[in-house]
Amino acid sequence: MxxxxxxxxxxxxxxxxxxxxxxxxxxxxxxxVLIVPLFLVTFYATFVPLISKGETEIAQLxxxxxxxxxxxxxxxxxxxxxxxxxxxxGALVVLYSIYYLxxxxxxxxxxxxxxxxxxxxxxxxxxxxxxITLYLFWELTSISSFLLIGYWFNRDKSRFGALKxxxxxxxxxxxxxxxxxxxxxxxxxxxxxxxxxxxxxxATNDTFVIALILILLGAFTKSAQFPFYIWLPDAMEAPTxxxxxxxxxxxxxxxxxxxxxxxxxxxxxxxxxxxxxGIGLLTLFWGSFFAVKQTDLKGILAFSTVSQxxxxxxxLGVSAIAYHVNGAQDTVFKYAxxxxxxxxxxxxxxxxxxxxxxxxxxxxxxxxxxRKLGGLMGLMPISFTVALIGSFSMAGLPPFNGFLSKEMxxxxxxxxxxxxxxxxxxxxxxxxxxxWVASVFTFIYSFYFVFRTFTGKIKLEELPxxxxxxxxxxxxxxxxxxxxxxxxxxxxxxxxxxxxKPAVVAIQPFxxxxxxxxxxxxxxxxxxxxxxxxxxxxxIILGAILFMTLAKWQKVYEAFPAKLTLNNLYDFIVxxxxxxxxxxxxxxxxxxSIRGYLTYMFTGIAIIVIGTLFIKDGFKVSFIGASxxxxxxxxxxxxxxxxxxxxxxxxxxxxxxxxxxxxxxxVSLFFVMFNAPDLALxxxxxxxxxxxxxxxxxxHLPKFQKVEERTRFRFGRxxxxxxxxxxxxxxxxxxxxxxxxxxxxxxxxxxxYTLAGGGNIVNxxxxxxxxxDTLFEITVLAIAGMAIYGMIKLRMSRKEKNYENx
Amino acid sequence: xxxxxxxxCGFLFMAAIYLILSRSLLRIIxxxxxxxxxxxxxxxxxGSFKGSAPPVLTDGVTDxxxxxxxxxxxxxxxxxxxxxAFFLVLAYRAYQELKTDDMTLMxxxxxxx
Numbered sequence: 014m015x016x017x018x019x020x021x022x023x024x025x026x027x028x029x030x031x032x033x034x035x036x037x038x039x040x041x042x043x044x045x046v047l048i049v050p051l052f053l054v055t056f057y058a059t060f061v062p063l064i065s066k067g068e069t070e071i072a073q074l075x076x077x078x079x080x081x082x083x084x085x086x087x088x089x090x091x092x093x094x095x096x097x098x099x100x101x102x103g104a105l106v107v108l109y110s111i112y113y114l115x116x117x118x119x120x121x122x123x124x125x126x127x128x129x130x131x132x133x134x135x136x137x138x139x140x141x142x143x144x145i146t147l148y149l150f151w152e153l154t155s156i157s158s159f160l161l162i163g164y165w166f167n168r169d170k171s172r173f174g175a176l177k178x179x180x181x182x183x184x185x186x187x188x189x190x191x192x193x194x195x196x197x198x199x200x201x202x203x204x205x206x207x208x209x210x211x212x213x214x215x216a217t218n219d220t221f222v223i224a225l226i227l228i229l230l231g232a233f234t235k236s237a238q239f240p241f242y243i244w245l246p247d248a249m250e251a252p253t254x255x256x257x258x259x260x261x262x263x264x265x266x267x268x269x270x271x272x273x274x275x276x277x278x279x280x281x282x283x284x285x286x287x288x289x290x291g292i293g294l295l296t297l298f299w300g301s302f303f304a305v306k307q308t309d310l311k312g313i314l315a316f317s318t319v320s321q322x323x324x325x326x327x328x329l330g331v332s333a334i335a336y337h338v339n340g341a342q343d344t345v346f347k348y349a350x351x352x353x354x355x356x357x358x359x360x361x362x363x364x365x366x367x368x369x370x371x372x373x374x375x376x377x378x379x380x381x382x383x384r385k386l387g388g389l390m391g392l393m394p395i396s397f398t399v400a401l402i403g404s405f406s407m408a409g410l411p412p413f414n415g416f417l418s419k420e421m422x423x424x425x426x427x428x429x430x431x432x433x434x435x436x437x438x439x440x441x442x443x444x445x446x447x448x449w450v451a452s453v454f455t456f457i458y459s460f461y462f463v464f465r466t467f468t469g470k471i472k473l474e475e476l477p478x479x480x481x482x483x484x485x486x487x488x489x490x491x492x493x494x495x496x497x498x499x500x501x502x503x504x505x506x507x508x509x510x511x512x513x514k515p516a517v518v519a520i521q522p523f524x525x526x527x528x529x530x531x532x533x534x535x536x537x538x539x540x541x542x543x544x545x546x547x548x549x550x551x552x553i554i555l556g557a558i559l560f561m562t563l564a565k566w567q568k569v570y571e572a573f574p575a576k577l578t579l580n581n582l583y584d585f586i587v588x589x590x591x592x593x594x595x596x597x598x599x600x601x602x603x604x605x606s607i608r609g610y611l612t613y614m615f616t617g618i619a620i621i622v623i624g625t626l627f628i629k630d631g632f633k634v635s636f637i638g639a640s641x642x643x644x645x646x647x648x649x650x651x652x653x654x655x656x657x658x659x660x661x662x663x664x665x666x667x668x669x670x671x672x673x674x675x676x677x678x679x680v681s682l683f684f685v686m687f688n689a690p691d692l693a694l695x696x697x698x699x700x701x702x703x704x705x706x707x708x709x710x711x712x713h714l715p716k717f718q719k720v721e722e723r724t725r726f727r728f729g730r731x732x733x734x735x736x737x738x739x740x741x742x743x744x745x746x747x748x749x750x751x752x753x754x755x756x757x758x759x760x761x762x763x764x765x766y767t768l769a770g771g772g773n774i775v776n777x778x779x780x781x782x783x784x785x786d787t788l789f790e791i792t793v794l795a796i797a798g799m800a801i802y803g804m805i806k807l808r809m810s811r812k813e814k815n816y817e818n819x
Numbered sequence: 820x821x822x823x824x825x826x827x828c829g830f831l832f833m834a835a836i837y838l839i840l841s842r843s844l845l846r847i848i849x850x851x852x853x854x855x856x857x858x859x860x861x862x863x864x865x866g867s868f869k870g871s872a873p874p875v876l877t878d879g880v881t882d883x884x885x886x887x888x889x890x891x892x893x894x895x896x897x898x899x900x901x902x903x904a905f906f907l908v909l910a911y912r913a914y915q916e917l918k919t920d921d922m923t924l925m926x927x928x929x930x931x932x
Contacts, residue, residue: 607922608840615836640820640868650827657834657853666845673849680856687863688873688884692892699900703852706904710845710911730840738833741861745825748865756866758885766876774874774886779893790894797901801908 016072016086019056020140023049024133027126034122042121043111049129050107053100053136057093064093065511067518067527071142081203087142090515090528094354095139095263095270097512098361102262103132105490109369110254112487113376124164124252131157135263139270144193144203151189151231154264155182161259162251174247180587181234181244189231189271195224196278209277209522216281225279228271229288236268238326239296242319243579249311253372256311261318261364269322269357272329273520276350280333280523290330290429294447296323301454305461305563306570310371310381313462314364317407320455321360324422327448328353329520331425336523346428347517347524351509351533352421354516358508359406359414359501366494367403367462370396373487374466379477383461388471393482397467399495406498408459408556409452409549414501416549417535423448423545449548456556461563505535612733619736626743635750646686653679670711674704691775824864831857844910844920848903855899859892 026049034042060070070088077083088096107128114121134157137150156179163175193203199218200208208215215221232238237245248260259265272289279285300320307313332350373396374389375381390397402413409419426448430441473479482488501508514528525531559566602613626632656679659672677700684693761774761782771777779787831853838850866888874886914920 607925608842611840615840634822636822638867638869639822642820642823646820647823650823653827654830657831660849660853661834661837669846669849673852676853676856680860683860684863687868688870689863689889689892690873690875692863692889692896695893695896699896703900703903706907707848710907713911713914730837733840734833734836737836738829740829741832741857742825742829745828745861745864746822749821749825749867756885756887758887761886762874762883772876774876774883775889775893778886778890783890786890786894790897793898794901797905800905804908804912 014072014074016070016088017074017084019053020084020086020136021133022053023129023136027129027133030125030129031122034125041111041116042125043107043114046125046129047104047107047111050100050104050132053132054097054104057088057096057100060088060093061097061511064088064090064515065528067515067529076146081143082145083143084137084146085142085204086140087206088140089519090512090517091270091273091354091519092139094358094512094516095266096136098266098358099132099135099139099263102258102361102365102494103128105365105493106254106258109257109372109487109490110252112484113254113372114252124161127157127160127164128255128258131161131259131264135267138267142205144197144205147205148186148190148193151235151267152183152186154235154267155179155186158182158248158259158264161255162248164252164255165250168250170247171250174244174250177583177587178244178248181241181583185231185234185241188227188234192224192227192229192231195220195227199224205274205278212278212281215278222282222284225282225285226288228275228279229285232268232271233292234268235271236265236322236326237296237319238268238292238323239299240579242296242300243583245319246307246312246315249309249315253311253368253375256314257365257368257372260315261368262361265318265322266325266357266361269325269329269353272326273350273353273516276329276333276520277522280336280521286330286333286337288330289333290327290444293323293325293327293330294444294451296320297327298447298451298454299323301451301458303570304458305454305567308383310374310383310386310462310466311368313383313458314367314371317455317458317462318364320451321356321364321407324448324451325353325357325360327444328356328422328425331429331444332520334429335521346425347521347531348421348428348533349425350517350520351513351531352418352425354513354520355421355505355509355535356415356418358512359418359498362494362497362501363403363406363413363415366399366491366498367407369487369491369494370400370403373483373491376487377478377483378480380475383465385472385475386466387469388467389480390467392471392480393467395482395488395492397463399488399491400463400467402495402498404459404463408456409552412502413498414505415498417502417505419452420545420549421535423452423548427544445548449552452548452552453556453559456552457560457563460556460560464560509533509535612729615733615737619733619740622740622744623736626747632743632747633750634746637750638752639749649679649682649686653683666711670704670707673707674700677703689775691773820868821864824860828857828861828864831860842921842923844913844922847922848906848910851899851906852903855895855903859895862888862892862895 026046030042030046033040033045037045063070067090070086072086074084107125110124110128114124131154134150134153138147138154141147141150159175159179162178163171165171196208196215197203199215199220200211202208234241245260245265249256251260276285297320300316300318300323304313304316304320307316328349332346332353335346335349338346371381373393374386377393378386378389380386406413406415409415423445426445429444510528514531514533517531518525518528602609653676656672656675660669660676663669663672677696681693681696681700684690684696761778765771765774765777769777769781771781835850835852835854835857838846838853841847841850866885868884870882870884872880872883874883874889910920913925917925919925
């Protein structure tokens with residue numbers, strides 16, 4: 014119970030932040046916020062000994078039990094690792110933000126509410142075992158990310174970035190919900206654990222692959238995989254603590270988490286392996302290649318995040334292959350999942366610190382443009398050291414943790430080349446090659462980032478502020494992260510045993526049941542010249558050469574046509590297509606002319622009714638039961654037809670009105686002839702009043718326009734009216750020709766006197782049997798009368814109207 | 820007779836729709852008038868013309884026509900009258916305010932758009 018409540022602690026704490034902000038002005042609100050992640054990290058740390066033994070903890074809080082929806086906190090290796098990352102880096106980011114955001118200038122309560130909301134949402138995502146609540150928290154991360162990116166909402170770019178990221182991630186989230194629903198239909202449960210248990214049966218479903226693709230779309234959009242990565246560089250408009258927290262360490266890893274969590278279910282599928290590994294590799298290469306082009310510090314980091322996420326994703330894809338290999342525990346594929354989780358931890362440490370350094374540089378110099386920066390090494394020695402550690406780790410150099418995970422990554426990719434299932438014999442060889450090339454570019458941009466900023470000539474005149482070292486408080490978090498980067502290199506196996514191995518068990522339950530079975534020993538030096546080592550040396554040599562000659566070949570990027578970028582595609586879809594084209598399309602049929610709409614309606618009705626009549630073979634004419642035709646009736650019909658034709662084609666309106674009157678009186682004569690005296694009476698009276706009304710209006714209404722319209726349109730009009738007329742006739746004929754049950758009128762005829770004490774059956778029906786109809790018919794008349802009175806009496810002058818519109 | 824009346828009703832509907840699709844507001848209202856006549860006759864026809872005596876109890880008569888459609892039509896007549904009257908006054912007011920009864924010219928006002 015408390016375990017579930019812990020997910021909600023940040024969001025509950027958020028409720029108090031406006032109070033602290035308003036009442037305790039002298040203390041930075043961030044100090045109050047800091048308590049929350051610190052508490053959470055301690056709380057989750059208490060689970061570590063238990064979980065690292067391979068046990069799991071579960072707690073449940075029912076929400077909608079009748080639908081099987083409940084808040085679940087399920088802690089296994091994977092979710093505990095993520096929870097610790099979220100709360101741990103959360104604490105560091107809050108600490109950093111205390112020094113980064115000025116309490117006198119910024120709307121701090123907003124910032125911390127969004128941040129705490131996000132923290133709850135992320136904890137919910139990684140701990141939820143119930144797919145519906147997982148989706149709920151998932152969208153909450155999107156929403157809070159939207160709010161945080163748009164934190165400086167008076168800037169155009171912030172709003173643009175916020176909208177873009179939301180459209181993409183929420184779009185993916187919707188897809189994911191679809192996948193969840195499909196899965197829950199297949200497995201008849203919302204619980205992921207229960208679904209994992211029945212994974213082999215699920216794979217036989219027809220919709221299995223569809224669910225797979227939908228869920229992957231959710232994961233890819235959130236984790237900024239190709240081609241959905243485009244929101245991440247624009248999300249850099251957020252305050253730097255947000256970029257460090259959301260867009261490098263936690264939220265973008267929600268997609269990674271999702272893929273890892275669903276690997277046991279989907280690993281059986283070949284599509285999964287190909288999509289996850291393929292898209293991951295493509296993203297890895299794409300991100301690293303374009304990172305070198307960026308001139309904004311955070312832009313470089315954004316592309317590098319994209320690239321590193323691709324790396325982790327591809328490793329997860331490769332780890333799914335292990336499912337298809339007999340005795341995979343003894344093959345190298347076991348490395349893949351391990352390397353993915355290991356790199357995930359490493360990436361969170363070094364990327365978090367790099368973002369914070371970028372923020373410090375921005376804060377202390379006033380710019381993030383790499384072309385204006387340079388030579389800050391002497392002025393900001395601590396920042397430089399941290400940046401150097403982070404970049405070298407990102408580039409995969411010893412003695413930093415990135416080296417270890419990159420080695421394992423290369424091992425896993427090399428093993429794919431030797432694998433001969435699913436056409437991997439032909440394509441598998443590409444895996445290590447792409448991985449290697451991407452690593453070269455990673456090396457280049459890592460060096461580009463750190464050396465362009467901190468070495469070279471200082472351009473003081475171009476900097477908006479006079480640079481100096483950041484305050485100590487701001488440096489605490491990056492220094493802690495950087496020391497972790499180094500520490501993990503020297504004690505990798507401690508991290509591996511405590512965190513990585515339980516997570517690997519969660520990803521590959523089909524291989525291991527206990528963390529101790531994961532017999533991987535991380536070592537910086539494998540005791541020999543391995544292919545991975547040669548590849549790393551190659552990366553360093555080629556990377557160094559390319560970095561030295563960067564100025565010469567950087568023009569390559571200009572060769573790419575600016576129009577063919579994915580951002581342009583997004584702009585086209587969102588602004589050009591939805592805004593302009595869809596508007597044009599709407600205006601095409603929403604003409605504003607009532608006649609057009611009526612034409613649509615009548616045509617639609619005619620097509621549907623006549624179509625149904627013939628598709629269902631409902632048309633029938635039968636003369637059985639028809640009453641005989643009398644001459645007087647035929648004459649009456651003739652009068653009616655003449656009257657109607659006159660009404661339609663009369664040139665003057667008085668003729669029209671009088672002809673309409675004639676039609677009305679003829680109808681009342683029909684009523685006489687068909688034995689309906691009450692109807693005849695009413696019709697006669699009402700027709701008289703109507704004609705009188707028409708004549709009253711006649712004086713005020715204008716004459717008919719002489720030339721009403723062109724002949725061509727009259728033809729369409731005539732066609733529609735003929736179609737409706739034909740429809741009515743056909744329906745009337747068919748209805749009359751196939752009667753199935755007798756009228757209930759006999760009852761009324763029999764009981765009208767005995768029960769109701771009346772002789773006029775129609776009147777008794779109106780006031781006795783079905784008196785309610787009459788009551789409300791009276792109401793209709795009353796309303797019409799009042800409305801007419803109101804329309805004539807109550808008039809708003811134009812002045813008042815204008816006033817009201819203001 | 821019912822067969823012929825089916826055609827008559829169809830004809831009334833056709834004329835009514837033709838008028839409703841015109842530009843002049845008065846013509847549209849005349850069209851709705853024709854439409855309600857058509858509908859009333861259709862109800863009566865569908866109730867069939869069986870029986871030779873009006874539905875008022877008379878000694879020695881058993882062959883009454885069906886009273887239910889008549890009751891329905893009576894209600895319908897009154898309601899359509901109420902609506903027509905309202906509509907007519909609305910057209911009158913619209914013409915007073917807007918100085919036109921051409922439907923194609925009644926596309927929003929200056930406050931709109």
